Amino acid sequence: MKIAVASGKGGTGKTLVSTNLFNVIQKSGFAVDLIDCDAEEPNALQFIHADLISQKSVTQNIPVIDKEACTFCGKCEAYCHYNAIVVLPKLRHIQVVEDLCHDCGACEYACPAGAISWKSKTTGTIRTYAVNNGSSLIEGRIEIGVYSSVPLIKEVMKSSHHRQLAIVDAPPGTSCPFIATVSAADFMVLVTEPTPFGLNDLKLSVEILQQLDKSFGIIVNRAGLGDHRVYDFIAKNKLLLLDEIPFDPRIAKSYSEGKLITDNMPNYHKHFLQLFSRIKKHLQYDRNSYT
């Protein structure tokens, strides 16, 4: 069971929610994983005390074209859906644009001359840290200069056992890395804020989740700030409002010191436990409604 915490807009509080949710579940004695899929800037580790237990590299294959064997027929280029191969028969020029390659293998299948072999390229690292009693933090970190974090995110999402409860810190935005995370999650928590920016990006996220047929709930962070339009949107579309986290300067202070609000403020510990029971209740209801 994977619960992914996402938001269209960066800086709305995804990491705040995912780390604190993980913390209260883990401290109440349940084994849970925290998966940090924000691979371009993973930072959950800054809030969680954990020991590194394993790490592995994630690689992708990149085609290598043997220019002696190549007949410059252009079939590989025609088969490549991602414009990753440039062929100019007259100039006897062929090249692979590595950043665009999705490692699908179509070019090798297309090549009648057997001119394509493969090399391996490291795209990122997955590190697993032990936290407590069977709970762990799994972090995906992309290699600098790698164009897409999608293949890495897919691997990171597979690193947690499917039976284990996992809280996922999703990447910001609503593009491919977000979709790669969402596709492998069972339930989504969207964090927003009551500002025009928060609303704009919430709408984008909701649209995608509805298209993907994912069930989700919404948390309004920094409640008390801005205006009521986020609430109007939630009410009008009959969306599930899971929680509100108040606009509280103590939260910002605690966050900036790398401390969890559920550790140093008892009222927030209780708050997040209640949030977890609401999510559980909803998942139970959801599961029943499908069977």
Add this chain to the structure above:
Amino acid sequence: MKIAITATGNSLNSKVDSRFGRCSYFAVYDMDENQTKFIKNPNKEAAEGAGPAAVQLIAKQGVTQIISGEFGGKAKSILEDLNIQMIMLNGPEKSIQEVLDLMAINK
């Protein structure tokens, strides 16, 4: 010698398209024949790799210079490899005809 100019439409009155890989048309001017033909860019809406695909398209035409507003990183490195000169056009919007006139003056 052939020169390509990125264009927003398929006539000499069309403006220069400021984007290379995702332009609407390529105006390919053949200096020897003093003729311009327009090629529709099939990769305008490509999800990824519009730049490299555009390089391939114009290189197949035997173009040695390309005029546009800007070039993306991937396209740039392939154009360099192929020895195709990139000319960036700044300043006020110009039509294809105006660019061709400018080139005739500077010849």
